Amino acid sequence: MDPKMDTEDDLTTSISADEKKIIPDNLNEMLAVEEIQLTAHEQKEDNALPTTILIPSRETNIEDFDLSCRISLLKIMKTFYTVKGAPSYEDIYEELKKQIQLTLDLPTAEQTLKTLGYSYIKTKTNPGNILMEDPKFTFDRFHYAKKILKFRSMGKHIYYLDERIIESGNYIKIPSIDVTFPATRKTVFIHVVSQDGYISGMFFYYDSNCYKKWLLHILLPVMKPSSVVVMNNALHGTVTATPISRYHTKNEMLQWLKERNIPCNSNLHKAELYDLIERCPTVLEHQGIDNLFRAHDIEVLRLTDQLRVLSLTTHFWKNINNEIKQDPDVIHKEQEDLQDYIYSKIKSFPQVKWFSYSKIIESAEKTFSELDTEIENLLDKYEIDKEYISSLPSIPK
Template sequence: MASLGKRGKPLQGQSREIIYNVYKYFVTEADRFKKNVDENVSSYFKKVQERVANATGISRRTLNNILNEVSTETHPTEIKFSTPKKGRPKKQFRLNMDDFDYDVVRRMVYDFHLRFNELPTIKSLKAKLSEAINYNGSEKTLRKILHEMGFRFTKMEDNRKVLMEKQDVSLKRMEYLDKIRKFRESGKNIVYMDESYIHTSHTKAKSWSDDKKKGVKKPISKGQRLIIVHAGNEKGFVPGAFLMYKSTDTTGDYHNEMNNHNYEKWLVNQLIPNIPSDSVLVIDNAPYHNKYVERPPNSNTIKQEMINWLNKHDIPVDPKLTKPQIYDIICQHKERYTEFSVDKILAEHGHTVLRLPPYHPDFNPIENIWSQLKGYVASKNVGMNLTTVKTLLTEKVNMIGTEEWKKVCDHAIKCENEHRSIQHGLDNYTDRLVINTADSDSELFESTDSEMEVIEN
């Protein structure tokens, strides 16, 4: 049984060793005073376990667990205390979900509200998603996915709970939709870009074979990985912007490979020279897109640095205010003075950055272009080596022209318009429910399984 502290957290091995050393010291002390003439003093020192519990703040039960571990050792003086559960592998549930699957999750929640006219539950959502995208995760994992996407259960006045998006999530989406509509109306050249990857083993799950049943056998290993970067719009790919290189990262996350340095290098050398002036570049929220030119203070910044930041931007502040009061002033102005490195580079060349709202790949046409590229590779990848995959990718990039790009851009615009109408429908729906926004059941989404870790492919 794990030894727990007062807050129910397992005690580290070093802490347990210290507690045991305190226990041994008190035992020695009790032996020294057991013949004390003062019976009250002697009886006090005999209460070893009670004294240890009071001195260390742990329970008697926890102390007994530690002592039981010692009693099972052959050489108690050489015991090495381990941390409970340390080294024990976490349960991992591998989800075969891509960006479009997350979009299906969001739309399914909307469908419950607007089409099915019923309140979605985790159980009912899981059943629908199993049919729609072959979702085979647990209810706990689905709860975590919804939480990360910005959904919360909120109580109504009749104590029923409704699953709705957080206000700031829907606000980001509507801000994006308003901005991109204005850019289009003003005739701006809008360019979509993205990064992706493909393994050398990428092929179809099934293939044709001859009478001898010798088909293309897919290797167990995923093989080497290629990082691909490109940009385009309804006029086609941006000439000269295609970047393709072998990944050397071993963590399994291609975002580690395309870091801020590599991305800015691609921007300056391959994208900016090849797009018209005064263009709008649509990007997602990858970490390397959001590197600060100057990181603004956060709540942990020391008080004087907060004051210095405010003074730098000519924002009045009374040094006698408390740190929380000063930080509140910073929060009121932070967004206006926050600048990202990518935005600065593009602004210096006369361009504008527009960031996609999280989990909305349907707004980015290049996501559908990636699907076409990967589908082409999968259908023709017989060699399954780096050279073959590079050749196939280059072939397909050269094959995709204005017609294909126009279709995916039109589809993105269609998705934008659908979301605009959906939002108004959701507003009317929530008004009918008369939600009591003061009573939020956010605890439903707190992790109840500390050993569950979701891994996305």
């Protein structure tokens, strides 16, 4: 029998031969104790409380700006800044077309640049206005590159953990977190890869607790010690969170806050309690997941949406999406057949490609670090209008 991808119904019976070697004999007992054996038929959606679920991320063209495009963009900006120029969106667009095969039209490219954080900033002297990237995005890239390059210099093995929504009749999409009422269910493919190839993966419903089960009993035992896992900043921090919303009772809100050591008391109104909940769950849940990895001697690095191009998984999914564009009938397969298709593709993806993409990403990390430093020095020559900057709305963390 061909090995099948893990699902939340048959996790203990359909894992690969290599993974079977490291799964404890009493896994079924552990799963029963944790009470996380959930199936689609066991879920009751009538009168369901709000829960953290997956929705497709907003459609933008940010993914069209791949690694080579991002690097070309920074090089173009550096060239303009070197002569203290003031490029427009159209100037950048025309230069990009000269250097890469850009399929976007000007309005779409301009909107993509805005999504990537580029906007006009007022200066006190000539040229009056300058097109530049929001420093927050630049700083995020700097911190990530600095950390991962340090880990690489230490010889640490790098893993990439990612997710995709896999649903028959719909294109494969990057997920994001949202809270709705009532909950809907979506099939998610969670997976880990490295330069060695595919490591482990599982299809499951996002509003179940199977992520924790998979993480503890299958993924962590096969990961190398003293390694690094890279994951998207917006996803896994809330996967194991106990869902809470404004529809929960006051006592449930109090209990949720107390479990996270957030100061509160019963004299507070529900509106005040929910305000506390909204302010801090993401960071706290990030810490919980991160600490779980670190307890197994695995460091965690998180990518923002703008940095997804530095994930090894992005290159694999770009290949898959290109194949689907050539054969659109793929996404209309039955759900189980579609999952088998995805599983066979990631399992058979050549190791030489994983390794090659890994080297491309490592090179890009170094290039980003160098270009950001050079551009930072060039931008210091412009006299930015500080009063104008202070009037701009800040970017949410």
